[in-house]
Amino acid sequence: MPRSIGVLPEGIERVKSAIRQSGFPSQRALARDLGRSHSTIARFVKGKPVDYQTFLAICERLGLDWLEMADLDHKGSSSFWSNTQAEEEIATQRQDWGQSPDVSIGFYGRTEELAKLEQWIVRDRCRLVALLGMGGIGKTSLSAKLAREIQDEFECCIWRSLRNAPTLTELLADVMQFLVPDRYLPDIDQSTSRLIEYLQAHRCLLVLDDWDTILESGSFAGRYRCDREGYGELLKQVGEVNHQSCLVLNSRDKPKEIAVLEGDHLPVRVLRIMGLDEQAARQILRDKGLFNQNKWQILINLYRGNPLALKIVSNTIKDLFLGRVSQFLELDTIIYTSLEAFLLEVFGRLSSSELDILNYLANNEQPVSVQELQSEINLKYRSDLMASLISLSDRSLLETFSKEDKAVFTLHPLVKEYVLMKSPHA
Numbered sequence: 001m002p003r004s005i006g007v008l009p010e011g012i013e014r015v016k017s018a019i020r021q022s023g024f025p026s027q028r029a030l031a032r033d034l035g036r037s038h039s040t041i042a043r044f045v046k047g048k049p050v051d052y053q054t055f056l057a058i059c060e061r062l063g064l065d066w067l068e069m070a071d072l073d074h075k076g077s078s079s080f081w082s083n084t085q086a087e088e089e090i091a092t093q094r095q096d097w098g099q100s101p102d103v104s105i106g107f108y109g110r111t112e113e114l115a116k117l118e119q120w121i122v123r124d125r126c127r128l129v130a131l132l133g134m135g136g137i138g139k140t141s142l143s144a145k146l147a148r149e150i151q152d153e154f155e156c157c158i159w160r161s162l163r164n165a166p167t168l169t170e171l172l173a174d175v176m177q178f179l180v181p182d183r184y185l186p187d188i189d190q191s192t193s194r195l196i197e198y199l200q201a202h203r204c205l206l207v208l209d210d211w212d213t214i215l216e217s218g219s220f221a222g223r224y225r226c227d228r229e230g231y232g233e234l235l236k237q238v239g240e241v242n243h244q245s246c247l248v249l250n251s252r253d254k255p256k257e258i259a260v261l262e263g264d265h266l267p268v269r270v271l272r273i274m275g276l277d278e279q280a281a282r283q284i285l286r287d288k289g290l291f292n293q294n295k296w297q298i299l300i301n302l303y304r305g306n307p308l309a310l311k312i313v314s315n316t317i318k319d320l321f322l323g324r325v326s327q328f329l330e331l332d333t334i335i336y337t338s339l340e341a342f343l344l345e346v347f348g349r350l351s352s353s354e355l356d357i358l359n360y361l362a363n364n365e366q367p368v369s370v371q372e373l374q375s376e377i378n379l380k381y382r383s384d385l386m387a388s389l390i391s392l393s394d395r396s397l398l399e400t401f402s403k404e405d406k407a408v409f410t411l412h413p414l415v416k417e418y419v420l421m422k423s424p425h426a
Contacts, residue, residue, distance in 0.1 A: 004049035008071040012047050015069070018062040019045075025119040028149060034061055038152050047071070094156040096178050099163075100207070103145045108307060109280025110142050117146050117271060121205075121246050122153050126267050128239040130258050131250045133273030134396040134412065135342025136308030139250040140209050142273060146248070147207055154205040154245075163210045168192075168230035175206070192230075196237055199245035211251035217349040220387055221394035222256035232257050239268040252346060254394035272396065275305020285325075288314035292325040299325055302334060304412055334417045343418045346395060353379055353388040358397070358411065362419035367401070367408035 007015055024030040027045060031038040034057055044050050044058055059066035120126045131139045144159070151157050158175060166174075172191035179198050198204065214228040215221070224232055232255065238247045239261040249255075254270065261268040275281070281300040282293075284307060290296070303309040313328075313335050321327045350358070356377055361368055370389070379385055389409070392398045399410050411419065 004051050005055040005066075006049040006071045007044060007047045007069050009047055011069045011071075012045065014064065015045055015062065018064055020123075022062055025115060026122045026150075027153075028118060028122070029115070030058075030061070034058065038149075042152055094178075095151065096158050097147075098159040099161045099209075100144045100147065100159040101141060103141055103148065107141055107145055108283055109276045110138070110145065112277075113142060113271065113273065114146055114149065117142075118150055120269055120271075121146075121248075122150055124267075125244070126246055126269055127241075127243060128235065128258075128261065128268040129246060129248045130254065130262075130268075130270045131248065131273055132254055132270060132394075132396060133252065134306070134415075135252060135346070136306050137273045137275065137396075138307045139273050141307075143207050143209065143248055143250050147205060151205070153203070155202045157205045157207075159207045159209070161209045162213050165213045165225070165228065167227065168234060171208075179204075192234060192237060196241055196243065199238070199243040200241075202245070204245040205248070206245065207248045207250075209250045211249045211255065212253045212345075212349075215251075215253055215255075215349065219349070219351055220354075220391040221253040221349075222259070222391075231255075236261070252342075252395060253349075259394075275300075275303075276307055276310075277305070281305045281307075281310060284310050285314055288318060289323055290314055290317055290325050291323045295325040295329055298329060302413060304414075306414070309414060334413050340418070343415065346397070347418075347422070350395075351388065351391070353384050354392055357385075357388050357392060358415070358419050361398075361409060361411050362416045364410075367403060367410040369403075369406050369408050371406075373409075 019027065019030055022030075024033065027041045028038045031041040034041075036054060036057075040050055040054060041058070044055070050058075055070065056066055059069055117129065117131075120129055131143055133139050147157060147159065156179065158178060160171065160175065162171070169191070172195060176191055176194060176198075180194070199206075211231075214225060214231055216223045216225050235247075235249075235255055235257040239257065258268065258270060262270050276284070278297065278300060282296055285293075285296050285299070288311070299313070300310065303313060316335055317323060317325060317328045347355075356379070357373060360373065360377055370385070373389075374385055377385065379388075389398070393400070397411065397415055399412055400407055402408070410416075
């Protein structure tokens, strides 16, 4: 019996079908279940030889008869596929992680989000995915963790931060210099077209962080600064043109192009990032060394599971109250300073009508319906109310839920506290 075996060419589609029918959303999920590396599963699915015991284990887990699947006559099955060969194949992948954060430690939860995103990108082959959420919620960490986990599915991976709001020309020059070092094109139209062509010819993962830095201030969400409109055209092309790659963007505001292109069964999708689940949030408090575990749920709810806010308030509780959560809660206050930098940036981009709505919501203890807002807030045009609500929702500043068969709105506690403390109209 050979030391390594590959799947018959005619059996590859059976393997892919068996993975889906066995309930695995991706090859990586199967790898986790079997305790094997993702690269090993990827080789198996491509029909490349894997070691004999691994071949048997995969076939058994997928309910396949290994003798029917094995390509015993293939020359690649006659000797073990060496580590050197595997390393050479992996080395052909090109990666530039830029300012991507280290998520090997200090990453909490997000199992469901990672599984959903992996399914969208790997199995559903989405071309454009937007991760949206308020500051500190963990968009950057989540996308970094995701990119590391699915990197083997791509020929090249590129991470870029837009924190300094580069022009599109600067970004494309940087990306294309990495992808095609000898073919720099200074013309923006040529660079965009060349990028799309590359995304069609190669399977690439491009992550763009801090997308909101290129958006306009004093206007509704998703509108670009006057010298950054080209980014919108880039999104349209990536979302509309058929290609085999994926662009993942992180933003506090939803770009207007996304609203037009997105859909549950379309190649452009949006994942709104909410707070951590209780188990993950508790792990943060545990790692910070806090006491009074019976009070942790109150603290988690107060900050809506926002990981950055929980980390910072935990440090405050540790330093001022020796880790005693109950003593901190007795103050009946919210420390919004944990997200003050984010909130300052967000409020600097709000329109006057959005500010009016936030002030009204902040000064009401009970959630408010659209009808109440319409009667209480004096806006020049009725359409301004809906446009403002949509914009606030796109900025992840509203909390919306149902009450007596009506949609009602309120604010995240941190946002509400910030409005009451900082707004001159509060």
